[in-house]
Amino acid sequence: MNREEIEEIISRNHKKINSGEVADYIPELKNMDPTILGVTIASINRDSFTIGDCDQRFTIQSISKVIALIVALKDCGFDKVFSKVGMEASGDPFNSIIKLETLQPNKPFNPMINAGAIAITSLIKGQNGEASFHRIIQLLQTITGSRHIELNEAVYQSEKETGNRNRSLAYFMKSTGILEGDPEEALDLYFKICSINVTCSDLAKIGLWLSNGGQHPHSKEQIIEPEIAKIVLTIMMTSGMYNASGEFAVQVGFPAKSGVSGGIMAVVPGKMGIGVISPPIDKKGNSVIGVHVLEDISKQFQLHQFHV
Amino acid sequence: MNREEIEEIISRNHKKINSGEVADYIPELKNMDPTILGVTIASINRDSFTIGDCDQRFTIQSISKVIALIVALKDCGFDKVFSKVGMEASGDPFNSIIKLETLQPNKPFNPMINAGAIAITSLIKGQNGEASFHRIIQLLQTITGSRHIELNEAVYQSEKETGNRNRSLAYFMKSTGILEGDPEEALDLYFKICSINVTCSDLAKIGLWLSNGGQHPHSKEQIIEPEIAKIVLTIMMTSGMYNASGEFAVQVGFPAKSGVSGGIMAVVPGKMGIGVISPPIDKKGNSVIGVHVLEDISKQFQLHQFHV
Amino acid sequence: MNREEIEEIISRNHKKINSGEVADYIPELKNMDPTILGVTIASINRDSFTIGDCDQRFTIQSISKVIALIVALKDCGFDKVFSKVGMEASGDPFNSIIKLETLQPNKPFNPMINAGAIAITSLIKGQNGEASFHRIIQLLQTITGSRHIELNEAVYQSEKETGNRNRSLAYFMKSTGILEGDPEEALDLYFKICSINVTCSDLAKIGLWLSNGGQHPHSKEQIIEPEIAKIVLTIMMTSGMYNASGEFAVQVGFPAKSGVSGGIMAVVPGKMGIGVISPPIDKKGNSVIGVHVLEDISKQFQLHQFHV
Amino acid sequence: MNREEIEEIISRNHKKINSGEVADYIPELKNMDPTILGVTIASINRDSFTIGDCDQRFTIQSISKVIALIVALKDCGFDKVFSKVGMEASGDPFNSIIKLETLQPNKPFNPMINAGAIAITSLIKGQNGEASFHRIIQLLQTITGSRHIELNEAVYQSEKETGNRNRSLAYFMKSTGILEGDPEEALDLYFKICSINVTCSDLAKIGLWLSNGGQHPHSKEQIIEPEIAKIVLTIMMTSGMYNASGEFAVQVGFPAKSGVSGGIMAVVPGKMGIGVISPPIDKKGNSVIGVHVLEDISKQFQLHQFHV
Structure with missing residues (x-):
């Protein structure tokens, strides 16, 4: 080559x-x-x-979904992570909510669709959302050596304002117990990670x-x-x-x-x-x-x- | 080892x-x-x-689904086969009919689920069903050298009698044009291949x-x-x-x-x-x-x- | 008026x-x-x-669905008929198969959609399909006094040839036990009643x-x-x-x-x-x-x- | 009688x-x-x-859904109301989200299911949520002459805290444009009306x-x-x-x-x-x-x- x-x-x-x-x-x-x-x-x-x-x-x-999965596995281990999300390809669009309703147990199909990634994000450790986000930035900077890896504030604000479909997924998972903690906090971290x-x-x-x-x-x-x-x-x-x-x-x-x-x-x-x-x-x-x-x-x- | x-x-x-x-x-x-x-x-x-x-x-x-796919690819080529069936994992049970109705184009998700395998089977060449089946037996005997590879008549009859869910899938695909030819012929060959x-x-x-x-x-x-x-x-x-x-x-x-x-x-x-x-x-x-x-x-x- | x-x-x-x-x-x-x-x-x-x-x-x-329901209720009574079909409006298209798969018990939603009407048709009594059909013609002639109420043979043949979606519904219901008897017989009577x-x-x-x-x-x-x-x-x-x-x-x-x-x-x-x-x-x-x-x-x- | x-x-x-x-x-x-x-x-x-x-x-x-529909029709008229919600029975559970995703246009099936009622509630006029709610209380008191018709604060708080499935429906409708205005405001009024x-x-x-x-x-x-x-x-x-x-x-x-x-x-x-x-x-x-x-x-x- x-x-x-x-x-x-x-x-x-x-x-x-x-x-x-x-x-x-x-x-x-x-x-x-x-x-x-x-x-x-x-x-x-x-x-x-x-x-x-x-x-x-x-x-x-969405490439951040890989990073979120890595950190969640590091923080919580295989069993905890895969009690919240499956490992199967879904065949449905990335933002689909259907299978959350129709399947038992109604955990998201995998960590690469939005619902699964939001569930995974809620498992990332940190004293608060800011701390959790900082851990991810640091990991990426360590891997790449790149100082420019940081939040794109404009994209983050825009994601946050328009993210109602993701909000719908998060509250659905809250209602079924898949998502622990505050949905808005998980969403905020999710939007931030997507905006790096x-x-x-x-x-x-x-x-x-x-x-x-x-x-x-x-x-x-x-x-x-x-x-x-x-x-x-x-x-x-x-x-x-x-x-x-x-x-x-x-x-x-x-x-x-x-x-x-x-x-x-x-x-x-x-x-x-x-x-x-x-x-x-x-x-x-x-x-x-x-x-x-x-x-x-x-x-x-x-x-x-x-x-x- | x-x-x-x-x-x-x-x-x-x-x-x-x-x-x-x-x-x-x-x-x-x-x-x-x-x-x-x-x-x-x-x-x-x-x-x-x-x-x-x-x-x-x-x-x-269902291991026969692999064989059917191989023969269909050999007989008709990549483009023809994948005009009838997709390559995506479905997330639905093997005998599900839902996605045939809800998705456009409504071809089966992949050749490893029943609907996809029935569609694939209809592409296998042969003067008639008997000849198509014989080609498959010969292929398996060539690969394995095993003479005992043949039809289990009792299982075949039983599959045929109880195969109404598969019949439903076949007629659905006939109605949408995915399945060409006679659904009963495709089903008969499908049931036979499963009964080897x-x-x-x-x-x-x-x-x-x-x-x-x-x-x-x-x-x-x-x-x-x-x-x-x-x-x-x-x-x-x-x-x-x-x-x-x-x-x-x-x-x-x-x-x-x-x-x-x-x-x-x-x-x-x-x-x-x-x-x-x-x-x-x-x-x-x-x-x-x-x-x-x-x-x-x-x-x-x-x-x-x-x-x- | x-x-x-x-x-x-x-x-x-x-x-x-x-x-x-x-x-x-x-x-x-x-x-x-x-x-x-x-x-x-x-x-x-x-x-x-x-x-x-x-x-x-x-x-x-489809207006025949009303007639089929009347005759089935006359022949088998309320309890038997509604053990095979529901009474709820479905919200899905008339020829939909989805709810047959997703709902438990998986009986058709009502007798006015195709699946329900096919299930109902199978309950109509008669020594054979011809006799059952003749009973319906006679009922309609009695109600209306019209001698011209009879089978349109061309439409019937056409329905029969192109009725693969209905065939799919019938075999699905056969596989779940909703449809008793031979699906092809129920379908034949169904196609005939639609073609009056x-x-x-x-x-x-x-x-x-x-x-x-x-x-x-x-x-x-x-x-x-x-x-x-x-x-x-x-x-x-x-x-x-x-x-x-x-x-x-x-x-x-x-x-x-x-x-x-x-x-x-x-x-x-x-x-x-x-x-x-x-x-x-x-x-x-x-x-x-x-x-x-x-x-x-x-x-x-x-x-x-x-x-x- | x-x-x-x-x-x-x-x-x-x-x-x-x-x-x-x-x-x-x-x-x-x-x-x-x-x-x-x-x-x-x-x-x-x-x-x-x-x-x-x-x-x-x-x-x-849920009996409040009738009241919300009445007031929305009074406030906005037939055409506006039924541009946001359909008139068909759905066949799905009251809190289902599936049809919001699968159907086009993806408005809720009718005003008697949760999604439809939330959409309807957002049409009720008032300077703010408190004023809108007061209008409903007054209407009910006028009809019944009952002074005890008022908010059950404990139930309202409880609905609000546990209403994540409804929140999911509301944000979904916000993402598709069915719900205008702030989802949290519509939900708040919805929870209050349910708690009368x-x-x-x-x-x-x-x-x-x-x-x-x-x-x-x-x-x-x-x-x-x-x-x-x-x-x-x-x-x-x-x-x-x-x-x-x-x-x-x-x-x-x-x-x-x-x-x-x-x-x-x-x-x-x-x-x-x-x-x-x-x-x-x-x-x-x-x-x-x-x-x-x-x-x-x-x-x-x-x-x-x-x-x-």
């Missing part, structure tokens, strides 16, 4: 930029420049590339760290147990790409998590992390160019987990 | 036999001896074990063949393209264990497909196929002992795909 | 003919002349009008008979018990106009049942029966002009049941 | 008191004395009876007023237009008794609305209002004895609207 090969893949997929639309549910996202395009590959063997707009900051959005600014290089570094079993690739610090990395990668593989997770697993074949700002964090276990940013998203919420670039990288370098 | 280690795992899990119940929706399954227990491991390096009741025949049931007699050693050999990218490990014949094996393994990983597929992926971490007769066919890519038979199944339809044995094998020999 | 008033109401609503579309799910319905328009009012006091195309025959379609030719004058006479508690208004024969008429009128009031039953009850305020051929049979208890035919139907399946004419008649002559 | 006949009906049904359970979702309801039993009949001809615990106060609960103290004699008087087309039977003041009474009675007939509305319409045959405190307000159009209180409720939320007493009254005095 060399820089030219990746550049060739990017330029081949560049024209697909018009197949998607920039997310518009909050003004701050709507104002993103659709032509931003960045890909960072961070390999275990330090053989890394940054191509395009890799310094461009954007909010992490990152770059695609940061995403690549987080992916690299997960591909390395949770051990920092340079400092060698084992930040989380390998077991947690394994769980998180599996859930990314089955549920990380919204309602297209199954198709992505077939076509690309390694764990990834996307967000509506157009970012994707992908992990090739034992090998590399990949960060992509390209704001136009498809109807399921995934970056159009991001998905195609990852598919081409997977095929060209035979990275599909079930390639033999 | 040696025989003693596997035997130790089996005996450790043996007491869980009482946590499950033998399937009872047709009399022929209900009459299965709950104490049957067999595990076969077939490795790429020919280092294989058969432990317990590995000559015991039982009907393949196999042993857990056969399952291990099928798994081994898939772990080897569809190339026969001994004859070296490339029976299907590696691309088909890759697709099938991915769908087994995300949807092979009914509504517990996500949990199995987290806990065990390699592709598998189960059936209500208590069989499981598992695949460790590039390494081995594993066949298990133990009739008592849990509420989701998976062999209780089978799942525990595979989990312990995965942990003891670090076979989880996302173990680093 | 005089002829001129009704004629004025009809001509006032005539222009709405273009707001609807003739049903097209089977060719025989699609070929109906959209300009057919007939209204018959048959009063207890013999003060009756026929205006427009009142000799035009059309198939009774009537005129809007026939519908008015059936409505008149129900408005008179099931006693023939001229011969004074008490053809069914008044209790059955009462039950049937109530269910027509709550569930007779598909998904617009509640709105029709508010706006018009007396029991009615519509069919996709554009016919409506309405009943003003103790006063009159009204039959309407105008093929263009709205998205919920009700004759556009039919609904408006009935609403205007209700308002002009203060026939709303809750008018005080 | 005389007092002895009603007393006989009550004593005949008294033993059914053990078939139900006092509502327990908030402590204040749970503490109700299950043996309270009162029936008031208020006739247009001033021929009225109060039997049993007719001075016993209890919270109006009444007696069964009050309910009978409200019913009498509705049976009289909204004209006060004594003062002759036309408090609301007759058209509003007509609409409200129709919706009570199709949707007033939770998921048993259809069965109640068949068996009893006049409009009624129940609440989980065990009260029922029934209306025989043009004739009388009936108020019942008996706290033990069935699984659908209706007073067990209340339903049976109303059914017997209907049958004995031939009050079914479709009795001929």
Whole structure:
């Protein structure tokens, strides 16, 4: 794998930029420049590339669900976390409330849908919401070494103001006992975590760290147990790409998590992390160019987990 | 990995036999001896074990969905197959009809649920149903070398008589245009394929063949393209264990497909196929002992795909 | 109420003919002349009008659900009938299968939706399907005195060939035990009853008979018990106009049942029966002009049941 | 109809008191004395009876949905009200959220389910929540002449604290634009209206007023237009008794609305209002004895609207 090969893949997929639309549910996202395009590959063997707009900051959005799950598993352990949320792909849209009503036990299907992520967020420890949030910022800064990882206040305020569907999910879970504590506190932390600014290089570094079993690739610090990395990668593989997770697993074949700002964090276990940013998203919420670039990288370098 | 280690795992899990119940929706399954227990491991390096009741025949049931998908992909190609069925895990029970009504396009979520498998079955080529069925028997005999792989007539008749839920699914798909051709013909072939007699050693050999990218490990014949094996393994990983597929992926971490007769066919890519038979199944339809044995094998020999 | 008033109401609503579309799910319905328009009012006091195309025959379609319910209640009694079907309005489309899966007990919501009507049809007595069907024809001929009430063979064949959604409902109910006997037999009788030719004058006479508690208004024969008429009128009031039953009850305020051929049979208890035919139907399946004419008649002559 | 006949009906049904359970979702309801039993009949001809615990106060609960609908219709008119809520019976439980997600347009099915009532409540005019609430109290005092009609503060606080399912419904409707204004304000007014103290004699008087087309039977003041009474009675007939509305319409045959405190307000159009209180409720939320007493009254005095 060399820089030219990746550049060739990017330029081949560049024209697909018009197949998607920039997310518009909050003004701050709507104002993103659709032509931003960045890909960072961070390999275990330090053989890394940054191509395009890799310094461009954007909010992490749903990719934060991976971070919330990691911290909740660290704080509360496997059994507590999975008493509040399942491990199954749901087949329903990310903000669906139906299964909370129809299924027994009515816990959210998995931590990658909004309901599940809100339930998980309520498990993150901290003296108060501010402290909990600070712990997450610190973790991300430790993994990436990036000082610019911080709250995007405008996006946070906007999420908070328009987050009624998430509020509905939270109060539903409060009524069924899945959510302990104050729903507004869980929501506030959830909105904040979604509003963290990152770059695609940061995403690549987080992916690299997960591909390395949770051990920092340079400092060698084992930040989380390998077991947690394994769980998180599996859930990314089955549920990380919204309602297209199954198709992505077939076509690309390694764990990834996307967000509506157009970012994707992908992990090739034992090998590399990949960060992509390209704001136009498809109807399921995934970056159009991001998905195609990852598919081409997977095929060209035979990275599909079930390639033999 | 040696025989003693596997035997130790089996005996450790043996007491869980009482946590499950033998399937009872047709009399022929209900009459299965709950104490049957067999595990076969077939490795790429020919280092294989058969432990317990590995000559015991039982009907393949839903494990046949993998075979139907393979043959349909071979016969019609990726695009045609996935115009009739999706690739997403559904979160609904295997025989659910709801999503056929509520979702647009209303194709079944994936080929591992009944609706999807019936749609797939209708794509299998043959001059008539008998010829199509014969092709499948021949394929299985080629892969396994087993002459005893044939129709269990009593189970087939019973499936046919009691298969009204599947008939409902088929006519629904006929009404929406997903199912082409005669629903009764597709159902007849579906019931037959579910009623094929196999042993857990056969399952291990099928798994081994898939772990080897569809190339026969001994004859070296490339029976299907590696691309088909890759697709099938991915769908087994995300949807092979009914509504517990996500949990199995987290806990065990390699592709598998189960059936209500208590069989499981598992695949460790590039390494081995594993066949298990133990009739008592849990509420989701998976062999209780089978799942525990595979989990312990995965942990003891670090076979989880996302173990680093 | 005089002829001129009704004629004025009809001509006032005539222009709405273009707001609807003739049903097209089977060719025989699609070929109906959209300009057919007939209204018959048959009063207890013999003060009756026929205006427009009142000799035009059309198939009774879902209005037959009322007849099937009457005969089933006569044959099997209240308790048996309502062990197979509920009395609640469903809020789902007439051909929906969802609630059969999600609710316990999974009997159809009411006898006015397809699933419920198929279940009810299976309760109609007769040595065989032909005999059961003949009983229904005879009942309708007795009520109306019309010899032309008979099977429309072309529509019946067409219903039978294209009735896969109904077949799906029937086999689903067979799988849950709601439907006893052979689903194909119940479906055959169901398709036949839907394919009976009537005129809007026939519908008015059936409505008149129900408005008179099931006693023939001229011969004074008490053809069914008044209790059955009462039950049937109530269910027509709550569930007779598909998904617009509640709105029709508010706006018009007396029991009615519509069919996709554009016919409506309405009943003003103790006063009159009204039959309407105008093929263009709205998205919920009700004759556009039919609904408006009935609403205007209700308002002009203060026939709303809750008018005080 | 005389007092002895009603007393006989009550004593005949008294033993059914053990078939139900006092509502327990908030402590204040749970503490109700299950043996309270009162029936008031208020006739247009001033021929009225109060039997049993007719001075016993209890919270109006869901019967308030009728009042909210009346006031919203008075304040905003038919078109505005029914742009926010439908007129169809839903077939789903009173607190269900599913149809808000699955149906387009996703307005609540009718004003008698929680989501619909919350949407309706937000339409009630007033300078602030306190003023809106005061208008409702005044209306009820005008209709009934009862000074004791006022807020039960303990129940209100309890509803507010435990009302997370309703909060979930409100925020869902806020996210889809059905609910205008502040969800918390609409909820606060909703909780207050549910927590108004009444007696069964009050309910009978409200019913009498509705049976009289909204004209006060004594003062002759036309408090609301007759058209509003007509609409409200129709919706009570199709949707007033939770998921048993259809069965109640068949068996009893006049409009009624129940609440989980065990009260029922029934209306025989043009004739009388009936108020019942008996706290033990069935699984659908209706007073067990209340339903049976109303059914017997209907049958004995031939009050079914479709009795001929």
